[in-house]
Amino acid sequence: MIPAQRFLLPALLLALPSCAASAATVPASLVGEWLSGAQYPANVYTEDFGGANGDSRRVVLNKDGSYVFTEFESTYYPSSFGTTGYPITCQMMDVTVERGTFSVSGGKITFKTAKIDRVGAYSPDRLNNGCRRNSGTRTSKAESGSDTMTWAVAAGKLTFRTEGGSATYVRRTPVQSPAAPTGLSADLRGEWHSGAVSPVEYYNTATGKWAEASGTSVILRMKADFTYERTGLLVVTTYGCTSKLLVQEKGRVTVNGAALTFTPTTSSSTGYTCSPSKVSSAKNNVKPYTERALVKVNTDGQHVLSLSSGSGETLFNRPLGTPPESQPGRSGAVTPPPPGEGGTTTPSAGTPSSAVPAKWNARGKWDAVITTPAGTVRVRFDMDDDEPRILGSGFSGDDAVGWIQGNSATGTLKIGLEVEGDREVELNVTGKFDGNSYNGRFTTTNAGGETLEGGTITMTRR
Structure with a gap:
């Protein structure tokens, strides 16, 4: 039944009478919808399970002494896109819906389970492209058992306590109805x-x-x-x-x-x-x-x-x-500093809103030395620069570098590097272009999203 931590019925507990509690025995402060974690529309907790994409618990306590409890649990796992091996993150959900009756005696509340429905390892509606969809495994069975715990409502929160711990719920956050905005804010549009x-x-x-x-x-x-x-x-x-x-x-x-x-x-x-x-x-x-x-x-x-x-x-x-x-209140575009120079940018009042043409870019063939605590890797690649967007890939015959993305104005780069075992890691590089050379530092992310040891990278244009 609704234990404070797991909210699933412990076995072999004393059963209660099968009738629901009378309305007179249910305190008004208990009645209503209580939630813990993410808050989804009401229908998501009873029928449209795919609308949930994160952990959440909901218990509805009715005046007639009946209740419905729903728990969503989310699990993320690594996968790959098609046959390419490109790392992606996928997700599966588990949901439990428990129905029954409850009775209240002072500060004690006793729940009796009547039925438990479960759907295990199903895919939420929102899923990364390339992830395999699963409809999940459905089970449904009648239950007969009960669990008793203490309860308290204070400051708009409902707390259940047992010897094993406690769980706190809040009422659904009411939907605010502010005056309709006249338009999307300028910082977003x-x-x-x-x-x-x-x-x-x-x-x-x-x-x-x-x-x-x-x-x-x-x-x-x-x-x-x-x-x-x-x-x-x-x-x-x-x-x-x-x-x-x-x-x-x-x-x-x-x-x-x-x-x-x-x-x-x-x-x-x-x-x-x-x-x-x-x-x-x-x-x-x-x-x-x-x-x-x-x-x-x-x-x-x-x-x-x-x-x-x-x-x-x-x-x-x-x-x-x-x-x-x-800048607020001033017209004109922001002109980025030339690559290799420091300092902050200065808005140019009265300048038309178009990017200032760059006189330098990263286009060409580059030799690079990547240094990590595990050793040094030498690679070669081509980069194209449409000022400031960089695209690149390894030379023909050199498959160590699969792809490159970056920004020649800021000096940031992302490099897909193949390592031992046909695995690919992503180098997140920050540095500075200086003519025909580049110096930077990087952190490394693997297919599971974990941050690994970083290092340094130096590049020379041929």
Whole structure:
């Protein structure tokens, strides 16, 4: 039954009479909906289980002495995208729904279980592309047993206590109804880029031709009228096999504090594994999702948007020189410092809102020395720079470097490096370009998302 920690019925406990408690024996302060953890719509706890994507508990105590208890448990595990071996994170859920009756005597409450339904190892609605979906295993059985614990309601919180511990619940946070905003805030609206964004279209439906993009990239556009467009591309190349997945969506975005809820009105996904001639597609398969938003401005003037959810965080950069990349109350674009120079950026009043053309870029062939506590690795690669977006890959015949993404203005790089055992790690590099050389430091992330030992990298242009 509802133990304070697990809320599942211990075996061989004293059974109660089968009738529900009378309304007169249920204190008014107990009656209602109580939640612990994430709060989902009411129907998610009883029927639409796929709408949950994190741990949560809910108990409904009714006036007639009946109750319904629901518990969601989330588990993340590493996987890979198709046959490419590209690391992704997948998720599965377990849900338990328990029904029965309860009675109250002073500060004691006794629950009697009547039925327990479970769905184990099923996939939530929101799942990373490439993860295998599972419908889960369903079980249902009648139960007869009881459990007694103490209860207390204070400061809007309901606490259950047993000898083994305690659990605290709160009533559902009421939905606020503030005055409708007149438009999406200026710090959010506009265009945002994540990853190496292609300067041309990703996929031409008429010709079936794909853009020569590498790695994961996302373009997000949000408008003042609360409409949005999002285009995401995943490109992975392993041993001559290239796989691409393109997801496009349009819809509306609503704001609730720091939370942005994206509700697609149309969506499509197109992709292939290894063979561009075997393209598969689907339409309107993206469901509404919510992410927490945070906008900050770096010392170089770069605006960064962080969108985070239970599945992780995505960082977006606003293309330099686009509104509102300027100080409040002043017109003009922010001009980034030239590569290799320090100092802060200075808004140029009266300057048109367009990026200042760079006179230097990272385009060319590079020799690199990667030094770690375990040893030194020498690699070679090509980089292309569309000022400031960098795309790159290893030389033909040198498969150690699978892909490179970066920003020549800030000096940040991400490098997919193959290590022993055909494993790939991601180097997250910060450093500085100085003419035909580069010096930086990096941290390393493996397929499971763990941060490993870092090191240094030096590069010389040929």
